[in-house]
Amino acid sequence: MKALLLGGSGVVGQRVSEGLAARAEVTELVIAGRNRSGIERTVERLANKAVVATAASVDVTDPNEVAAHATGADVAISCAGPFLARDASAAQGAIKAGVPYVSLGDDLTGTRNVLQLNESARAADVTIVTGCGFSPGITGLLVALAARETQVVEDVEISIGASLLDSKGRATAVHFLTALAQPAGMVFDHRFVQEPPASAPRLVFFPAPIGWVETFRCGHPEVTSLLETYPQVRSLQSRIGLEERAAMDLARVAAGAGVGRSERLTRAMLRLGRPVRPVLDRVPPKGARCTGVRVDVHGHEEGRATSVSFGIADRFALLAAVPVVQAAIELGTRHVTKAGVHTPDRLFEPGGFLRSLVDAGLRIMRLEPTRV
Amino acid sequence: MLTRALRAVSTLLLGALLVWAARLLFHSKLPEPEGEWREVARAELAG
Numbered sequence: 001m002k003a004l005l006l007g008g009s010g011v012v013g014q015r016v017s018e019g020l021a022a023r024a025e026v027t028e029l030v031i032a033g034r035n036r037s038g039i040e041r042t043v044e045r046l047a048n049k050a051v052v053a054t055a056a057s058v059d060v061t062d063p064n065e066v067a068a069h070a071t072g073a074d075v076a077i078s079c080a081g082p083f084l085a086r087d088a089s090a091a092q093g094a095i096k097a098g099v100p101y102v103s104l105g106d107d108l109t110g111t112r113n114v115l116q117l118n119e120s121a122r123a124a125d126v127t128i129v130t131g132c133g134f135s136p137g138i139t140g141l142l143v144a145l146a147a148r149e150t151q152v153v154e155d156v157e158i159s160i161g162a163s164l165l166d167s168k169g170r171a172t173a174v175h176f177l178t179a180l181a182q183p184a185g186m187v188f189d190h191r192f193v194q195e196p197p198a199s200a201p202r203l204v205f206f207p208a209p210i211g212w213v214e215t216f217r218c219g220h221p222e223v224t225s226l227l228e229t230y231p232q233v234r235s236l237q238s239r240i241g242l243e244e245r246a247a248m249d250l251a252r253v254a255a256g257a258g259v260g261r262s263e264r265l266t267r268a269m270l271r272l273g274r275p276v277r278p279v280l281d282r283v284p285p286k287g288a289r290c291t292g293v294r295v296d297v298h299g300h301e302e303g304r305a306t307s308v309s310f311g312i313a314d315r316f317a318l319l320a321a322v323p324v325v326q327a328a329i330e331l332g333t334r335h336v337t338k339a340g341v342h343t344p345d346r347l348f349e350p351g352g353f354l355r356s357l358v359d360a361g362l363r364i365m366r367l368e369p370t371r372v
Numbered sequence: 373m374l375t376r377a378l379r380a381v382s383t384l385l386l387g388a389l390l391v392w393a394a395r396l397l398f399h400s401k402l403p404e405p406e407g408e409w410r411e412v413a414r415a416e417l418a419g
Binding site for chain 2: 145203205207208211212245246249283284285310311351352354355358359363364365366367368369370
């Protein structure tokens with residue numbers, strides 16, 4: 001099968017290109033993006049692989065350019081973040097070309113924009129999957145896994161423990177500040193409310209080697225997508241925190257000052273802050289060079305309260321790349337087809353999809369609480 | 373006047389820095405683990 005990879009020069013894009021090249025189903029891979037030298041480096045890295053890899057310059061914000069390059073491919077994959085302005089345009093291009101599409105889309109507004117393309121995707125008979133990284137992506141699938149153990153899902157909490165040392169990509173930093181600066185959409189007492197961003201600090205315990213991380217409410221796409229699956233839920237929220245607490249404090253100050261509300265301003269601030277970053281990396285407590293996700297699902301089953309917590313901790317690029325590669329294979333081989341726009345937990349069978357992630361090396365953990 | 377203003381600003385900055393350092397130190401004392409993370413076997417994921 002032939003795959004078009006948009007945003008193949010970034011940290012995650014490179015990992016995705018390696019993941020795709022390692023799959024026997026992929027015979028041809030077009031690495032596309034704005035950064036010509038970066039995508040050419042990615043192509044060079046694949047020189048000794050069985051796949052035929054080529055580079056193409058594509059402006060992901062232009063649906064016509066995306067469509068022109070996607071025509072003839074079996075699947076289009078987007079790792080071109082930040083996704084606020086790039087997910088919907090890339091998805092539109094794929095719909096025009098009539099090619100299945102999967103993205104790492106992790107921006108709240110970006111995801112809403114892609115979900116609005118549902119009718120046009122259905123009319124064009126194209127399968128579109130948005131948010132197939134670790135958050136959203138793995139998180140939604142873990143919620144579905146936990147929901148199997150409860151009759152009624154009442155409370156859902158999704159937490160991300162990120163590390164400066166593990167995610168050095170600029171798009172990731174922009175996304176982090178955007179998520180922290182947006183009003184935190186959440187469900188509280190069965191009502192959708194907007195809470196102040198970066199508020200309500202709370203320690204969350206992640207799988208080893210991460211442990212406790214101070215997290216804050218944030219605007220993340222799961223709140224939109226999971227609310228469609230569990231409309232009766234009493235509470236639903238996303239939280240995010242940096243393992244490096246000094247950097248987290250600075251990020252909160254920056255988000256509070258409005259950095260994160262505009263991509264240009266965020267990039268400018270990140271450029272200004274570049275000399276400080278090596279210092280921040282050294283201020284204790286240091287991060288575990290590992291990223292963690294955790295989902296907590298509370299509910300009841302036959303009158304008895306249930307509580308299930310799943311988590312994963314691994315390298316950031318791997319956590320993001322493994323699910324998107326698996327989804328690309330499922331879509332590109334037409335193993336899964338369903339016209340319209342979907343989130344992974346609503347398209348793939350959670351158990352089967354998570355098993356394929358385990359086969360690819362990820363370890364899904366379950367919290368066995370200490371009995372007091 | 374300018375010297376006084378600069379002195380006030382630097383005192384404020386130093387104070388904020390001390391509070392921040394105290395917060396980082398205080399938060400380095402974390403609670404006991406909430407429980408034990410157990411790896412989910414592949415078979416447990418079957419529907």
